[in-house]
Amino acid sequence: MQELTHYINGAHVKGTSGRFADVFNPATGEVQAKLPLASAAEMDIAVQAAAAAQPAWAAVNPQRRARVMMAFVGLLNKNMDKLAEALSREHGKTLPDAAGDVQRGLEVVEYCIGAPELLKGDFTDSAGPGIDMYSMKQALGVCAGITPFNFPAMIPMWMFAPAIACGNAFILKPSERDPSVPLMLAELMEEAGLPKGILQVVNGDKEAVDAIIDHDVIQSIGFVGSTPIAEYIYGRGCANGKRVQCFGGAKNHMIIMPDADLDQAADALIGAGYGAAGERCMAISVAVPVGEETANKLIEKLIPRIDALKVGPYTAGNDVDYGPVVTAAAKANILKLVQAGVDQGADLVVDGRDFSLQGYEDGFFVGPHLFDHVTTDMDIYTKEIFGPVLSVVRAKTYEDAITMAMDHEYGNGTAIYTRDGDTARDFANRINIGMVGINVPIPVPLAYHTFGGWKKSAFGDLNQHGPDAFKFYTRTKTITSRWPSGIRQGGEFNFKPMD
Ligand code: NAD
Numbered sequence: 001m002q003e004l005t006h007y008i009n010g011a012h013v014k015g016t017s018g019r020f021a022d023v024f025n026p027a028t029g030e031v032q033a034k035l036p037l038a039s040a041a042e043m044d045i046a047v048q049a050a051a052a053a054q055p056a057w058a059a060v061n062p063q064r065r066a067r068v069m070m071a072f073v074g075l076l077n078k079n080m081d082k083l084a085e086a087l088s089r090e091h092g093k094t095l096p097d098a099a100g101d102v103q104r105g106l107e108v109v110e111y112c113i114g115a116p117e118l119l120k121g122d123f124t125d126s127a128g129p130g131i132d133m134y135s136m137k138q139a140l141g142v143c144a145g146i147t148p149f150n151f152p153a154m155i156p157m158w159m160f161a162p163a164i165a166c167g168n169a170f171i172l173k174p175s176e177r178d179p180s181v182p183l184m185l186a187e188l189m190e191e192a193g194l195p196k197g198i199l200q201v202v203n204g205d206k207e208a209v210d211a212i213i214d215h216d217v218i219q220s221i222g223f224v225g226s227t228p229i230a231e232y233i234y235g236r237g238c239a240n241g242k243r244v245q246c247f248g249g250a251k252n253h254m255i256i257m258p259d260a261d262l263d264q265a266a267d268a269l270i271g272a273g274y275g276a277a278g279e280r281c282m283a284i285s286v287a288v289p290v291g292e293e294t295a296n297k298l299i300e301k302l303i304p305r306i307d308a309l310k311v312g313p314y315t316a317g318n319d320v321d322y323g324p325v326v327t328a329a330a331k332a333n334i335l336k337l338v339q340a341g342v343d344q345g346a347d348l349v350v351d352g353r354d355f356s357l358q359g360y361e362d363g364f365f366v367g368p369h370l371f372d373h374v375t376t377d378m379d380i381y382t383k384e385i386f387g388p389v390l391s392v393v394r395a396k397t398y399e400d401a402i403t404m405a406m407d408h409e410y411g412n413g414t415a416i417y418t419r420d421g422d423t424a425r426d427f428a429n430r431i432n433i434g435m436v437g438i439n440v441p442i443p444v445p446l447a448y449h450t451f452g453g454w455k456k457s458a459f460g461d462l463n464q465h466g467p468d469a470f471k472f473y474t475r476t477k478t479i480t481s482r483w484p485s486g487i488r489q490g491g492e493f494n495f496k497p498m499d
Contacts, residue, residue: 002033004179006042006203007186009049010196016042021176021205026092026324027313029362035179038204043171043211046200050142050169051217053197058139058167062116065165069113071192076106079188083181087152088314090178092323092364093276095314098153102181105157107447108465112165118470119166128498131482137474139167140219140243144212146233147182148225149175149326150279156182158451159222160199162469164189168219169198173212175225177326179203213237220472222464223247224281226384227410227456234459245460245472249384250412250453253286253405254441255427257398258294260417264439266301268417272441273390274309274368277322279330281457282413282435282442285385286374287392288401295394299349299372302390306350306368311388313360324364325387331364334387338369341380341391347372352388376404384410398423406432412453415441434458 004023005012015036023033057065076083084098091098119137127133145159152174160170174182182201189199202208212218213236220243223233227248237244254272256265272284289295312320325331335353342348352367366387374381374391381391395401405414415437416427424438434453437443445451445466452463462468 001031004033004035004183004203006036006038006046007183007201008046009053009200010190012183015203023090023177023179024327024364025089026326026364027315027360029328029364032089033180035176035203037176038202038208038211040207040211043202043204043208043215046171046202047142047215047217049197050171050200053195054139054141054167054169057164057169057195057198060167062119062165062167065167066113066115068189068193069109069115069161069165072189072194073106073109073113075188075192076102076109079184083153083184086180086184087178088323090180091149091152092326093279093314094318094320094323096318097276098314101151102153104151104444104447105154105161108154108157109161111447111465112161115165115470118467119474127480128482130485131480131498133478133480135476135478137166137470138477140473140475141168142171142218143168143220143222143473144171144173144218145222146173146209146212146225147175149177150276150281152178152181153185155224156185158224158464158469160189162465163473164194164198166470166473168473170200171212171218172199172201173204173208174201176203176205209233213240213242219243221245222472224464230459243472245458245462245464247281247453247458247464248456249386249410250281250283250457251286251381251384251408251410252282252284252413252415253288253401253408254284254415254417255395255398255401255405256287256289256294256298257416257418257420257423258291259419260294261419262294262297262301265417266298266305268415268441269302269390270305270309272415274306274322274388277325277366278388279325279386280442282444284415284441285389285391286381287390288395288404289392290395290398290401292394295372295392299370299392302370303350306370309368311355311365311367312357313363322388324360325366326364328364330386331366334366334385334389337380337383337385337387338389341371341374341378344378344380346374346378346380346391376407382409402427402430406430409456410453411455412457413437413443415439415443434463
């Protein structure tokens with residue numbers, strides 16, 4: 001059995017806590033590796049190495065730091081197939097989807113090549129007589145990130161690329177489910193020229209996370225994962241005086257207006273609802289057709305498309321639509337919620353509960369499900385399922401539909417399908433959700449914009465990547481400077497405006 005490691009101060013380091021987690025191959029259900037779970041003492045070793053290395057890295061000029069990012073982009077492209085395969089093997093998603101996971105992270109690294117421009121400060125010449133005033137953006141020091149299983153390449157890169165481009169050292173605590181790609185990324189960053197200790201990977205569970213939250217040296221925490229853990233880390237991290245941004249769960253609605261192209265909407269729902277087995281925080285899990293006729297036609301179009309979905313292991317070729325879910329526990333939770341939907345009276349139009357794949361009976365595959373006549377009090381509507389389950393909630397009017405999406409506690413993403421510009425514009429303006437698609441099912445912003453939800457989907461002020469990341473990973477210092485030219489005068493006691 002392969003025993004994975006931490007990556008501390010430029011070397012693979014065996015775990016010493018004696019605690020391990022199983023890393024599965026979700027397609028076969030087999031345990032393929034053991035992952036060491038760090039103690040607080042192991043976390044401290046990484047923090048000390050980061051603290052020792054960071055000042056010299058912050059002193060490297062931003063253009064040279066950007067060159068490391070450039071070299072890293074080259075290495076990501078060169079190793080794309082290897083990274084995608086390692087990712088699929090532990091996560092279960094298809095190879096093209098895994099390559100997309102790496103690619104979306106790579107694009108954030110590309111954005112960070114602009115660090116010299118993004119880190120330029122402000123300067124006011126002659127703010128007063130002989131006085132100049134300037135602001136600089138300085139690195140925070142040692143930063144940490146805690147990431148979820150569902151994007152083991154992209155989300156770590158969302159965090160460590162801008163943090164490091166800004167001159168920080170970064171400690172990554174990836175998901176226990178799929179830690180191999182994060183370890184490979186740390187190796188590649190060093191191959192690209194990053195000094196030892198600036199990017200480290202410390203594997204672990206709650207114990208390692210708590211060690212991050214309570215460590216005095218760590219200045220900031222980035223978290224992406226489920227909402228209860230986001231709230232916990234945000235509350236305790238802020239109480240400890242750290243800069244914290246935490247991104248949580250989602251329940252993304254797609255509103256389908258009577259004037260929408262229903263074939264287009266149905267195709268979009270299939271990709272956005274079932275792609276990656278629904279294990280995306282931007283997956284559409286609720287379809288809201290407006291009007292009975294729209295709903296009936298939509299269901300009619302969805303059923304054959306769902307029946308045609310190909311579910312299989314990533315090794316079965318590129319025509320597989322989605323793979324297994326990540327663990328047996330995830331599968332059990334999805335099936336429990338499906339049962340709750342049936343018990344609470346929703347209409348299970350496509351039932352994937354008996355799905356089984358020959359040769360992969362022990363894999364964590366879940367067949368596609370479609371519920372109709374879901375109501376807003378049902379568990380399948382209120383809770384995040386994170387599986388291949390789409391719920392149709394019928395709305396009588398546009399106002400009912402938008403109110404429904406606005407009343408849901410999550411506010412990550414949403415979409416509207418319509419041919420009417422006025423409706424689309426009204427929707428985009430009024431909706432209390434962070435990312436909005438107009439005839440676009442998964443409106444994930446590109447690297448140079450920012451990513452972030454509202455309501456219980458995000459805690460903290462700034463979004464991921466784009467300009468916000470350069471704000472999150474730097475502190476502003478403002479200097480007012482005067483070089484005396486003559487005889488010094490006596491002290492100035494009054495707080496007064498500039499002459
Ligand atoms: P998770 O919350 O179980 O785990 C996320 C991280 O938190 C992991 O590194 C894990 O080790 C750690 N963790 C787990 N339990 C902990 C505890 N009790 N104390 C401290 N740390 C703990 O999430 P997941 O299952 O890996 O990922 C799926 C979730 O992430 C979904 O809810 C999904 O919507 C969300 N997500 C959100 C976004 C976003 O940008 N909003 C993006 C991707 C995923």
